[in-house]
Amino acid sequence: EAAVTQSPRSKVAVTGGKVTLSCHQTNNHDYMYWYRQDTGHGLRLIHYSYVADSTEKGDIPDGYKASRPSQENFSLILELASLSQTAVYFCASSEDWVYAEQFFGPGTRLTVL
Amino acid sequence: GDSVTQTEGLVTLTKGLPVMLNCTYQTTYSPFLFWYVQHLNEAPKLLLKSSTDNKRTEHQGFYATLHKSSSSFHLQKSSVQLSDSALYFCALSGGTSGGNYKPTFGKGTSLVVHP
Numbered sequence: 404e405a406a407v408t409q410s411p412r413s414k415v416a417v418t419g420g421k422v423t424l425s426c427h428q429t430n431n432h433d434y435m436y437w438y439r440q441d442t443g444h445g446l447r448l449i450h451y452s453y454v455a456d457s458t459e460k461g462d463i464p465d466g467y468k469a470s471r472p473s474q475e476n477f478s479l480i481l482e483l484a485s486l487s488q489t490a491v492y493f494c495a496s497s498e499d500w501v502y503a504e505q506f507f508g509p510g511t512r513l514t515v516l
Numbered sequence: 517g518d519s520v521t522q523t524e525g526l527v528t529l530t531k532g533l534p535v536m537l538n539c540t541y542q543t544t545y546s547p548f549l550f551w552y553v554q555h556l557n558e559a560p561k562l563l564l565k566s567s568t569d570n571k572r573t574e575h576q577g578f579y580a581t582l583h584k585s586s587s588s589f590h591l592q593k594s595s596v597q598l599s600d601s602a603l604y605f606c607a608l609s610g611g612t613s614g615g616n617y618k619p620t621f622g623k624g625t626s627l628v629v630h631p
Binding site: 436443444445448451462500504505506507509510 | 561
């Protein structure tokens with residue numbers, strides 16, 4: 404069974420503060436993704452990566468940075484957290500990015516106050 | 517760019533009735549379509565997928581057929597159960613202008629099944 408873990412599982416941050424969300428996968432997958440989920444918007448792709456030390460912008464990258472230091476780890480960084488970034492964040496991995504299913508982590512609930 | 521449209525935000529049904537959740541997509545590339553299901557406070561997980569035109573795909577009582585002529589991949593079940601209450605996402609793996617693929621998800625349809 405594929406395994407994707409995320410930390411922290413929930414976080415409260417202050418406006419203007421820095422937030423780092425971490426994702427770790429043991430699937431040996433090359434492809435990793437960060438999504439945010441908001442009611443009424445479904446899952447929106449923030450950043451993705453297909454190789455270590457390289458990241459790509461997704462559909463809503465503004466206000467977010469990503470880092471892929473190794474095949475197993477993929478971080479999402481909010482340099483200056485804002486109220487509008489309150490959401491649930493999911494990390495996922497897949498064997499390829501065309502036909503393979505994505506395996507999702509349990510999610511991180513981020514509240515920015 | 518690529519897009520996925522799920523027209524129903526909420527579908528409410530009585531147990532035992534059939535259901536169809538709509539999904540249409542737009543892409544200029546060869547499409548790969550997925551349905552994911554997310555139960556309350558859980559992560560999304562794959563329900564079924566397809567890239568073959570006019571071929572029915574089934575899993576756990578749910579089924580869908582990719583119709584490239586109408587750009588549709590509707591999810592159906594003949595008799596819903598209480599445990600089917602969840603959020604359902606249609607997703608597309610389509611191309612980008614740079615020649616890469618990236619996934620696009622619809623906004624999701626919440627299915628609520630009553631006794």
